[in-house]
Amino acid sequence: MTTGLTHAVAPRSPVAERATFRALARADARRYARHPLFLVPCAILVALIFANAIDRKGGGTNPLVDTMTIALFLGVFGLVVAHRLTTSLLRTRELVGTVPVERQERTASLCVACLVSAAAGLVAASYLLVANALWPPNGQPSSLPVTWFSDYPASDVLPALLAMGPVAALGGPLLGVAVARWAPFRGSALLGVVVLVVATAMMESDEPGGRERLVSAWPVLIDEHVDGNGNVVSTTFTSGIEPIWALGWVLCLCGLAVVAALLRDPGHRRRLLIAGGALTGAAAACFVLALS
Secondary structure (H helix, E strand, O other): OOOOOOOOOOOOOHHHHHHHHHHHHHHHHHHHHHOHHHHHHHHHHHHHHHHHHHHOOOOOOOOOOHHHHHHHHHHHHHHHHHHHHHHHHHHOHHHHHOOOOOHHHHHHHHHHHOHHHHHHHHHHHHHHHHHHHHOOOOOOOOOOOOOOOOOOOHHHHHHHHHHHOHHHHHHHHHHHHHHHHHOOOOOHHHHHHHHHHHHHHHHOOOOOOOHHHHHOOOOOOEEEEEOOOOOEEEEEEOOOOOHHHHHHHHHHHHHHHHHHHHOOOOOOHHHHHHHHHHHHHHHHHHHHHHHO
16 A cells, blocks of 8 residues: 655744745845846946045035946846846746745845845945045035035935935845846846936936926935036035935835735735835825925
8 A cells, every 4th residue: 555645845934934034035145246247336336436545535516426326336237137136036947946935935035135235335335424524525615515414414414325325226126126027028127227217317307406306216316506617516405305205215115116026926915915005105105205
């Protein structure tokens, strides 16, 4: 008499689930950190930092301008990195099937791996703090304001620094995971980059101000003021937008990108919809408060 064999996987204990997830997140973080489209932008940022330090330059008349470089190299390129890591996982279906975890759990671990990009952005933003402390920025003449601590409170400067730098470096990769889960074809990464960059550019204006900038997923919270020769002589924060609530807005967008990626699979739909609703409400509140 023979006994039938079952292929069902025994339920894991919560401790085992957490240990498995941590292992997956570490593995995905290493994959992210080793990706050429992450390493090359990081190398460029390091080279720019060294050049800046050798020249002993702070931010000049626009101390927050280098956040745009952080967002470009780590956020926009990060979208492509996260997209490629996610789609490569989907292409190895037979390998994924041998791992005793759900695909939703793999998606969550990829979202956690995006913190690698945020950490790199935080390091670069920390350098901006050091550089501008060593070589303080000034308007031309010095009576003109610049977007830094000497002319604005820390409650404006720090949120803007985080929103336009490290959080942008996080949001791009998270968007890449979400796009890859819902549109796993090769061209969707390029399409996502084009939409992100073009939508941000469309929110820009040659004139100072523009509360419509907050509609962008990558809001630019500073305005440059130039002289007759086109030289930047001063910078101010965009009128009508509160940086601290703008930071809350982009953080909520990051959370919604995670929820969108996880909703691609059927598990935990109720919890995810509740979380998505809460984040949508929080995003709407931050949006209104940022413009009040």
